[in-house]
Amino acid sequence: NAGVTQTPKFQVLKTGQSMTLQCAQDMNHNSMYWYRQDPGMGLRLIYYSASEGTTDKGEVPNGYNVSRLNKREFSLRLESAAPSQTSVYFCASSAGGQGLYEQYFGPGTRLTVT
Amino acid sequence: SQKIEQNSEALNIQEGKTATLTCNYTNYSPAYLQWYRQDPGRGPVFLLLIRENEKEKRKERLKVTFDTTLKQSLFHITASQPADSATYLCALEANDYKLSFGAGTTVTVRA
Numbered sequence: 001n002a003g004v005t006q007t008p009k010f011q012v013l014k015t016g017q018s019m020t021l022q023c024a025q026d027m028n029h030n031s032m033y034w035y036r037q038d039p040g041m042g043l044r045l046i047y048y049s050a051s052e053g054t055t056d057k058g059e060v061p062n063g064y065n066v067s068r069l070n071k072r073e074f075s076l077r078l079e080s081a082a083p084s085q086t087s088v089y090f091c092a093s094s095a096g097g098q099g100l101y102e103q104y105f106g107p108g109t110r111l112t113v114t
Numbered sequence: 115s116q117k118i119e120q121n122s123e124a125l126n127i128q129e130g131k132t133a134t135l136t137c138n139y140t141n142y143s144p145a146y147l148q149w150y151r152q153d154p155g156r157g158p159v160f161l162l163l164i165r166e167n168e169k170e171k172r173k174e175r176l177k178v179t180f181d182t183t184l185k186q187s188l189f190h191i192t193a194s195q196p197a198d199s200a201t202y203l204c205a206l207e208a209n210d211y212k213l214s215f216g217a218g219t220t221v222t223v224r225a
Contacts, residue, residue, distance in 0.1 A: 033212075042118065042203065042214070042217045042218065043215040044215075045214075090157050097211060097212065098146070099146035099147075099148065099207025099208075099211065099212075100145075100163070100207075103158075103160065104160070105157030105158050107157055108155075108156070108157055
């Protein structure tokens with residue numbers, strides 16, 4: 001039982017390059033999330049998927065796209081990376097989408113855009 | 115606008131003492147409030163959830179209070195140990211039912 005896994009762990013991109021961050025969970029959770037975490041700031045929600053086949057924008061969606069490929073997998077794509085997207089990205093999952101449900105986080109992807 | 119504020123200063127305490135962290139919020143009416151622990155280079159890990167109709171919740175050496183009138187939650191670590199050193203995040207249910215996170219308070223416990 002691996003929980004939430006993310007790949008890659010580290011990535012360096014040049015401005016304008018694209019990449020996809022992968023996330024998978026093996027807990028049969030309905031809801032999945034992508035957050036970014038910057039120094040001195042809380043986790044900020046980028047996109048959210050309440051269930052397979054649905055996605056919604058979070059607080060900071062600009063410059064990102066997501067795909068809920070199936071119940072297990074939720075990917076985040078940067079189409080044209082910018083230095084402002086340098087951050088640590090966390091994927092999380094929960095049984096449901098309300099504040100009643102605890103979230104399980106992956107180990108994070110450390111992305112640097114030069 | 116909605117805001118979550120945690121202790122802005124890091125907390126340094128002696129082993130065995132109680133650490134008290136605050137989480138204040140404005141323009142939220144959360145039914146639930148959660149606390150997470152985050153170690154350097156790792157993802158957050160869930161610790162406790164408290165509901166709006168619960169005044170206090172305990173788990174081993176951890177205690178959380180939730181005062182919806184003051185719009186505040188307090189997180190206590192009693193009999194602290196060096197292994198408790200970490201950043202602690204509060205998270206509460208936003209108006210759209212998703213979680214919003216505070217920036218966290220870093221706790222260092224000295225042996």
